[in-house]
Amino acid sequence: MAHLKHPDSRSTIHMEDSIVISHHHYDDRQHVLRLHCPQCASHAVHGQFVHLQCDRSLLLRRPFSIMRARPDEGWIDLLYKEVGQGTMLLAKQAEGSVLNLLGSIGNPFILHEDKPIRILIGGGVGIPPMIFVAETIRQQYPSDTDMTYAFMGSEISFPFTVLNSELPVPGVTAHHAIEDMENISIPSRLASLRYLTGCYRGHVTELAEKFLQTLSPERLQIAEIFSCGPRPMLYATKRLAMKYNIDCQISMEEYMACATGGCAGCNVKITGPDGPAMKRVCVDGPVFDASLVEL
Amino acid sequence: MQRGLDSRLKVSFCGIELNSPVILLSGCVGFGEEYTRIKGFSNRDAGAICLKGTTGTARLGNPSHRLAEASSGIINAIGLQNPGVEAVIDDILPTLDFTETRFFANVSGSTVEEYIDVVRRFDDSSVHAIEINISCPNVKEGGAAFGNDPDMSARVVGACRAVTGKPIITKLSPNQTDIAESARRCIEAGTNGLAVINTLMGMAVDARSQVPIIGSVQGGLSGPAIKPIALLKVYEVYQVAKEHNIPIIGQGGIASASDAVEFLLVGAATVGVGTALFYDPMICKQINSGLVEYMDSMGIESIAALTGTLKLSGSVSGCDDRP
Numbered sequence: 001m002a003h004l005k006h007p008d009s010r011s012t013i014h015m016e017d018s019i020v021i022s023h024h025h026y027d028d029r030q031h032v033l034r035l036h037c038p039q040c041a042s043h044a045v046h047g048q049f050v051h052l053q054c055d056r057s058l059l060l061r062r063p064f065s066i067m068r069a070r071p072d073e074g075w076i077d078l079l080y081k082e083v084g085q086g087t088m089l090l091a092k093q094a095e096g097s098v099l100n101l102l103g104s105i106g107n108p109f110i111l112h113e114d115k116p117i118r119i120l121i122g123g124g125v126g127i128p129p130m131i132f133v134a135e136t137i138r139q140q141y142p143s144d145t146d147m148t149y150a151f152m153g154s155e156i157s158f159p160f161t162v163l164n165s166e167l168p169v170p171g172v173t174a175h176h177a178i179e180d181m182e183n184i185s186i187p188s189r190l191a192s193l194r195y196l197t198g199c200y201r202g203h204v205t206e207l208a209e210k211f212l213q214t215l216s217p218e219r220l221q222i223a224e225i226f227s228c229g230p231r232p233m234l235y236a237t238k239r240l241a242m243k244y245n246i247d248c249q250i251s252m253e254e255y256m257a258c259a260t261g262g263c264a265g266c267n268v269k270i271t272g273p274d275g276p277a278m279k280r281v282c283v284d285g286p287v288f289d290a291s292l293v294e295l
Numbered sequence: 296m297q298r299g300l301d302s303r304l305k306v307s308f309c310g311i312e313l314n315s316p317v318i319l320l321s322g323c324v325g326f327g328e329e330y331t332r333i334k335g336f337s338n339r340d341a342g343a344i345c346l347k348g349t350t351g352t353a354r355l356g357n358p359s360h361r362l363a364e365a366s367s368g369i370i371n372a373i374g375l376q377n378p379g380v381e382a383v384i385d386d387i388l389p390t391l392d393f394t395e396t397r398f399f400a401n402v403s404g405s406t407v408e409e410y411i412d413v414v415r416r417f418d419d420s421s422v423h424a425i426e427i428n429i430s431c432p433n434v435k436e437g438g439a440a441f442g443n444d445p446d447m448s449a450r451v452v453g454a455c456r457a458v459t460g461k462p463i464i465t466k467l468s469p470n471q472t473d474i475a476e477s478a479r480r481c482i483e484a485g486t487n488g489l490a491v492i493n494t495l496m497g498m499a500v501d502a503r504s505q506v507p508i509i510g511s512v513q514g515g516l517s518g519p520a521i522k523p524i525a526l527l528k529v530y531e532v533y534q535v536a537k538e539h540n541i542p543i544i545g546q547g548g549i550a551s552a553s554d555a556v557e558f559l560l561v562g563a564a565t566v567g568v569g570t571a572l573f574y575d576p577m578i579c580k581q582i583n584s585g586l587v588e589y590m591d592s593m594g595i596e597s598i599a600a601l602t603g604t605l606k607l608s609g610s611v612s613g614c615d616d617r618p
Contacts, residue, residue, distance in 0.1 A: 011334040262329035265362040
């Protein structure tokens with residue numbers, strides 16, 4: 001019998017005992033967790049996630065988008081908000097705690113060469129993958145300093161250092177930006193329905209539209225949106241992309257059990273050229289072409 | 296170089312030699328390759344893998360959400376999403392490495408005719424055995440509607456028996472009055488093995504939004520929460536099955552070697568693992584090594600010797616007035 005070639009997907013997810021290096025707590029039950037997990041850190045790419053045992057008492061792991069990875073130092077950062085039992089228990093984990101994780105998992109955002117204007121739209125805990133995408137863009141295209149713009153929305157305080165931006169965003173008067181974006185020369189602006197100083201008051205998609213309105217038809221043709229956030233925001237983002245006829249990739253979230261493609265528990269409805277299909281967020285996503293996703 | 300499993304773990308199940316009594320359950324490991332994504336996971340650590348439930352034609356399955364966490368368990372309602380038997384046989388089976396483990400098909404249908412059609416097609420395929428799922432709680436037609444009625448169970452099993460020479464394993468529902476009677480009817484209809492139990496029907500509600508968490512409202516509860524029920528059901532079924540030498544896959548909340556031993560003691564020949572994988576993908580290795588340690592400590596020469604050796608005389612007596 002001829003030797004069977006095993007699929008390339010084998011051994012692509014690493015299971016390791018990560019160690020909590022630091023755990024910073026912000027307002028409104030938001031937290032930034034730094035985990036030492038050298039194998040995961042060395043393979044992580046923008047848009048991927050880890051499947052983390054938040055506490056030994058829980059049966060299911062929880063998926064978290066990776067905000068940044070430092071392969072040379074062997075760590076990753078996660079930003080999360082307490083929304084349920086898993087994240088509430090995770091918030092109690094102190095420095096030095098050992099948390100088993102699976103990672104890095106999923107398909108990343110694709111940076112198309114022919115779409116050099118990149119618009120990042122993140123909402124709430126959908127902001128972390130946008131930071132990873134921004135850092136990757138800056139790494140891969142260090143000289144494209146006026147091609148990527150990031151718009152972030154939140155209805156609670158931003159768990160980042162916020163400052164007055166020195167990088168202009170056409171069409172936008174709000175002036176507050178995230179330091180992490182400013183440091184890598186990516187202009188960013190913030191939106192909130194609350195009265196937050198320096199932030200655009202309204203939905204983040206409205207803020208992004210202010211910018212899109214300034215782009216010429218030629219520039220719109222070479223633009224692409226990258227987005228992650230709550231479903232209503234993703235829906236609005238998809239509509240925005242359709243209105244301006246620009247491509248849009250979104251990162252989806254769903255309750256998840258195995259994160260390996262085994263249980264089909266995290267599936268979402270995708271309608272492609274062959275009709276509707278239920279695709280696994282974990283290994284078929286989490287990034288999908290927004291035009292195909294039923295939101 | 297991969298080291299083989301301890302030879303004392305070998306069991307014969309429905310005439311099939313398995314390298315371990317640990318079987319990965321249908322619906323938890325997709326079509327056999329998904330968990331190999333995890334470095335260090337090997338299909339060789341499983342005695343057999345039950346492939347995802349397969350129907351005559353492709354099914355989209357249920358809408359999201361399909362999962363909810365419960366206390367010591369999870370509720371799922373996947374709804375038999377699968378690409379249909381033709382795609383499974385033509386596109387998936389040829390990609391599986393049958394030198395690593397045994398693969399069992401898992402068959403479902405809305406009608407008896409659909410079961411017959413799918414079983415007939417798998418009969419002419421490379422799978423080692425065919426599991427008949429007459430107990431899926433997550434589809435509107437067929438599934439548990441058959442499994443909760445002993446007459447219908449027997450009819451489905453008998454119809455499948457007539458079209459295949461491969462071993463048939465019938466997966467029984469715990470959501471019925473007398474599982475032992477159902478087992479007896481399935482044995483009479485020609486099943487070679489029994490899988491005990493499928494999930495228990497359950498529900499989860501979000502108090503804040505006041506809606507069911509599961510998109511299709513109800514689902515099947517699995518995990519440690521159902522282990523005591525599963526143990527009893529295996530024990531009950533074994534009282535019937537042992538008279539006919541019909542082996543049982545004991546399943547329901549197994550998450551350790553100790554759990555596995557308990558199921559073997561009450562009558563299981565093999566043990567199924569599903570939900571525990573989600574917490575610990577290396578659970579097969581853990582159970583295998585734990586079983587070897589158990590055999591060492593208890594002076595047992597083969598794991599197969601454990602089946603049905605529960606000691607009743609020393610237990611606290613229950614309602615029965617046994618002589």
